[in-house]
Amino acid sequence: MAFRSEILIKLDKKGRVLLPAAFRDELPADDRGAFVLYHSPNVPGVVNGNSRLGFDAMLERLRAEALGPKGSLKVALDDEAFDPAGYLSAGARTIAMEPDGRFSMPAEFVEALDVADGVMLVGKVEKFQLWNPARWQARRAAEREKMAAFVRNLSAGDAGGEA
Amino acid sequence: MAFRSEILIKLDKKGRVLLPAAFRDELPADDRGAFVLYHSPNVPGVVNGNSRLGFDAMLERLRAEALGPKGSLKVALDDEAFDPAGYLSAGARTIAMEPDGRFSMPAEFVEALDVADGVMLVGKVEKFQLWNPARWQARRAAEREKMAAFVRNLSAGDAGGEA
DNA sequence: GGCTTTCCCATGGTATCCCATTGTATCCCG
DNA sequence: CGGGATACAATGGGATACCATGGGAAAGCC
Numbered sequence: 001m002a003f004r005s006e007i008l009i010k011l012d013k014k015g016r017v018l019l020p021a022a023f024r025d026e027l028p029a030d031d032r033g034a035f036v037l038y039h040s041p042n043v044p045g046v047v048n049g050n051s052r053l054g055f056d057a058m059l060e061r062l063r064a065e066a067l068g069p070k071g072s073l074k075v076a077l078d079d080e081a082f083d084p085a086g087y088l089s090a091g092a093r094t095i096a097m098e099p100d101g102r103f104s105m106p107a108e109f110v111e112a113l114d115v116a117d118g119v120m121l122v123g124k125v126e127k128f129q130l131w132n133p134a135r136w137q138a139r140r141a142a143e144r145e146k147m148a149a150f151v152r153n154l155s156a157g158d159a160g161g162e163a
Numbered sequence: 164m165a166f167r168s169e170i171l172i173k174l175d176k177k178g179r180v181l182l183p184a185a186f187r188d189e190l191p192a193d194d195r196g197a198f199v200l201y202h203s204p205n206v207p208g209v210v211n212g213n214s215r216l217g218f219d220a221m222l223e224r225l226r227a228e229a230l231g232p233k234g235s236l237k238v239a240l241d242d243e244a245f246d247p248a249g250y251l252s253a254g255a256r257t258i259a260m261e262p263d264g265r266f267s268m269p270a271e272f273v274e275a276l277d278v279a280d281g282v283m284l285v286g287k288v289e290k291f292q293l294w295n296p297a298r299w300q301a302r303r304a305a306e307r308e309k310m311a312a313f314v315r316n317l318s319a320g321d322a323g324g325e326a
Numbered sequence: 327g328g329c330t331t332t333c334c335c336a337t338g339g340t341a342t343c344c345c346a347t348t349g350t351a352t353c354c355c356g
Numbered sequence: 357c358g359g360g361a362t363a364c365a366a367t368g369g370g371a372t373a374c375c376a377t378g379g380g381a382a383a384g385c386c
Contacts, residue, residue: 010367014341018366036167042314056165059288066313073228076221076289077247079206082309086287090303092167094185096342101365104341173377177331181376264375267331 001026001054003123006140008133011105011119018102020121023128027051033099037109037130038092041084047109047130052094054126059085164189164217166286169303171296174268174282181265183284186291190214196262200272200293201255204247210272210293215257217289222248 007020019035027035028051036055040046050058062085067075075083097103105119113119113132120131131139170183182198190198191214199218203209213221225248226238238246260266268282276282276295283294294302 012368014369016341016367021365038167041310052165059165073224076224077204079203079209079211079292082306082313083287084310084313087306087310089165089167089288090169090285092286094167098342098344100344100367102342102367175378177379179331179377184375261332261334263377265377 001028001051002125003128004125006120006122006136009119009121011110011115011117015104015107015110016102017105017119018100019097021101023049023121023123024097024101028053032097034094034096036092037095037106038088039109039112040129041088041091045112045114045132045135047113048127049130050127055092059088062088164191164214165288166291167288169283169285169299172282172284174273174278174280178267178270178273179265180268180282181263182260184264186212186284186286187260187264191216195260197257197259199255200258200269201251202272202275203292204251204254208275208277208295208298210276211290212284212293213290218255221290222251225251 003023003026005022007022009018009020011017024032031052035049035051037047037049038055040048063072063075063083066084074081075086093106093109095103095106109130113130115132118133120133120136122129122131122136166186166189168185170185172181172183174180187195194215198212198214200210200212201218203211226235226246229247230237237244238249256269256272258266258269272293276293278295281296283296283299285292285294285299
């Protein structure tokens with residue numbers, strides 16, 4: 001289960017989007033047919049996607065780390081305390097696909113992405129992202145720089161480097 | 164079974180509210196048709212909702228963790244001791260839905276929420292919440308800040324943050 | 327008997343189902 | 357190994373079903 005590649009998919013006039021086969025194949029075998037979309041917690045204009053299992057697992061890890069072992073009761077009762085899992089959940093939607101792998105994109109995500117006729121789907125290992133195609137190009141260019149710098153750093157910090 | 168998304172629902176002049184299909188689908192298959200509303204124990208103006216099963220399970224965990232193994236017997240007999248589960252129960256109401264998913268909102272909750280023509284339904288994983296739409300917007304904005312801070316904290320130890 | 331609650335029907339919009347088309351990748355066969 | 361046959365991925369579109377909502381009428385309730 002690892003999402004890879006970037007794929008540009010049409011957003012048709014009925015608001016439908018195809019989850020590419022490459023991504024569908026990464027959903028759990030017992031839960032194809034539906035997945036989760038949720039707003040990025042810290043980057044406006046980015047929507048994340050994951051399998052229901054993957055999303056729920058992330059929420060669980062989140063609560064475990066944020067609240068400790070006895071957190072479950074507190075989270076269930078305390079409506080005042082900030083609950084990161086609850087926050088993500090509020091910005092998430094379960095998406096059911098048609099048998100052919102298409103789904104109708106909720107208006108809130110169309111707005112957030114500001115897409116009109118195409119969506120860029122990007123694999124990020126344990127999740128995937130939806131981007132406005134143009135914004136993704138910009139982001140990608142910026143990340144290329146960072147990646148190059150990151151690799152340079154790696155070799156600089158190593159003991160002796162390559163032979 | 165996990166409640167997600169935020170949905171604004173009309174409160175019509177007859178006092179009826181629709182539980183959105185997205186939430187109805189999360190109710191236990193053998194107990195659609197009814198659910199539980201209860202006042203938030205610590206945030207005025209917030210009403211929580213859950214399936215009957217979910218609510219009862221929470222009460223049970225509450226008694227188990229708050230009162231220990233002998234709690235149930237004590238609770239049954241000791242009317243002097245404070246019983247948080249009993250407190251919640253008193254502020255709760257079982258709500259029967261019409262076949263189309265609508266229910267008439269009890270006046271006590273309308274007052275508590277101070278809603279006139281719309282209610283915001285918010286998925287919080289194992290329960291959902293009802294909010295006054297305006298108040299929810301404010302709360303949501305505040306939580307966005309906290310979420311961003313939370314994410315920043317997480318990445319503090321990582322190599323190569325966003326800066 | 328006035329008022330609220332419940333049942334039922336109506337409607338506009340959206341989503342879903344199903345069928346069709348095109349292009350590409352895969353397979354099979356000699 | 358070429359060439360056509362086949363399967364599937366991505367897209368378009370008509371018809372239908374369902375969601376959210378409004379409102380009339382019947383059925384309670386002091």
